[in-house]
Amino acid sequence: MNLLLLHPDQYLHDALWRLNARQCVHVRTVLNLTEGQQCRAGLLGGSTGMATVKSIENNGVTVEFKPLSHSEAALPLSLLMALPRPKMLKRILIDATSLGIKRIVLINSWKVDKSYWQTPNLKADLLREKMILGLEQARDTCLPELILAPRFKPFVEDSLDEWAGSGQRILAHPGDYPTLPCNLTEPVTLAVGPEGGWTPYEVDMLQRQGFACHSFGARILRVETALPALVGRIMRLP
Structure with a gap:
């Protein structure tokens, strides 16, 4: 997973997104991210940018996503x-x-x-x-x-x-x-x-x-x- 791909139904509020189970495992055990750290992310059908880990609680992960650029060229x-x-x-x-x-x-x-x-x-x-x-x-x-x-x-x-x-x-x-x-x-x-x-x-x-x-x-x-x-x-x- 080279991009944390966020789906519209994962949106919470104020640029915060709740990761699904597969994404949580990747962030916690593959990327080994902790609160405050970042990884590449994108919005399905939209822009790419950076996601900052805001909280990790009970194996759940919430990130803040800030779009920076368009997706890769088709x-x-x-x-x-x-x-x-x-x-x-x-x-x-x-x-x-x-x-x-x-x-x-x-x-x-x-x-x-x-x-x-x-x-x-x-x-x-x-x-x-x-x-x-x-x-x-x-x-x-x-x-x-x-x-x-x-x-x-x-x-x-x-x-x-x-x-x-x-x-x-x-x-x-x-x-x-x-x-x-x-x-x-x-x-x-x-x-x-x-x-x-x-x-x-x-x-x-x-x-x-x-x-x-x-x-x-x-x-x-x-x-x-x-x-x-x-x-x-x-x-x-x-």
Whole structure:
């Protein structure tokens, strides 16, 4: 936790905030703060600044928060990703959020097991929890917009063009394709398929929506490995 991220429902009065149980443990046992000491903090959806410990009583912690600056810059990249395996989804969401990606669609693919869409990990509160961890890691305060698209064709035909907006549309796909661009600063929409890649039908539909296939070398990577590598190659990170 590189940022003590305060939620609106934790506000007490006069710039005082009551920490939740997880934050209390971190402040007391990891940071080893005592009354009067400070740490980096931010308000969810708002500014970052410093939090001063005002009281520690019965394992509860109250801090005073003073905003100083805006949150970290967002990455101008939108991510269209085939729903990964449930165990990997948690890690991928944390990583995507910490990289500064603010628009994410998890979409179905023929190679995505149907059971993945039934996992409890897709509950909104659990998805939000993982993105919160990504914000804390990167000292960011703004949650990504996350959309679930369990039906591939309707989303691609009816919603994808408007959602992707302007900018390049890149389809990461193994094969004899041009190499990926690098160090881009303008808006980009990146489509990352399931392990094993998109099917030819899915590639064709995405190409009809303006996505261009690009290769990332001969190695076939797991999604959780490929995503940060792709983003680091394509974008100039803020």
